[in-house]
Amino acid sequence: MLKTGCQWNCLPPCYGSKSAVHEHFQRWAAAGVFTEMFRWSAADYEELEGFELAWQSMDGSLVQAPVRQAHCRKDEGLGRNPTDRGRSGGKIHLQVDGKGMPFAVVQAGANVHDSRLVTVTVEAAVIAAPAGTQQGPRHLCLDKGYGYERVEREVAGLGYVPHIRKIGEEKRPGSAETHPARRWVVERTFAWLKGFRAIRTRYTCRGANYLALLQFACALILERRIKANSA
Template sequence: SPVDRGRPGSKHHVIVDRLGTPLAVSLTGGNRHDVTQLIPLLDAIPRIRGRRGRPRNRPKRLFADRGYDYDKYRRLLRQRGIKPLIARRGVVHGSGLGRTRWVVERTFAWLHQFKRLRIRYERRADLHQGLLELACSIICLRRLRRSF
């Protein structure tokens, strides 16, 4: 199990937009907690051009599961002008975040269609990171193809 703290393995961390297009991705060891990658992922989001004016480089809202439920990180998100919509630990399921979280889970399913990402064959993390970024590029290309 990749979430078992005592075993070797790797985790993929990804931030996506509302359509499931990956904006930032990182790779960590399987024994690292998810919340440690929240701020580095937010910093890795590139500037997004849109309407006239300065390009956006941060989202307005951030949806996350219970693994990110820490007051320290909620404060850090608010200081950056991001509204945290994070499920609370210890509360029964049914918070309604599942209606928006499925987009992230679908992106993970798209990433794990690539067998080299689903089963890690590479010993070196930089090679696996490169394959992860290549898979994100292919997903972005597929999204662009559908839009034209």
């Protein structure tokens, strides 16, 4: 279902009735099973590969959400998408390491500005101490949408060195060796996430269910990287 985005009633009969499968999924989501799954996968990746936390990136990405129930749009992390004629939409906000490996993800309405989701995303990390430690500072790369003084103070208060390109700021001279691009990895991770149709278009009404799918997808990305590197 995560890969194809199919409806519950389209699942093969071998999995049981659609109502039973959906009920178990919602119970697992409410119990935090998918959060723990994400945490376990992150722990496996940290042990076998190691997160590159010196330089991290964060960004948000909009998704369509053709959910018809009016109460869902208000109470379940949905809002009017300003880039889609005001239709219902959601937002994925993601934090990744230097290789683009995800370790924090939240969901919100499409009308919530990215700059309002920095702290909540950092707090959603499934690994220990992603911010600065005694081993040295850790840097957080953000795009122009975060170019506010309050965001710089917020990021610094969270223990990071902020790197935010200001609106209208010219590109700094330098080569890939002296000033390597670092923020682009989060965009690639969004592409990986949206390879799952259930992520690319949000069909779930409940925000907790969509977050569970996001965490499941992030866990799969980590496990696939572990498998690829061990082959």
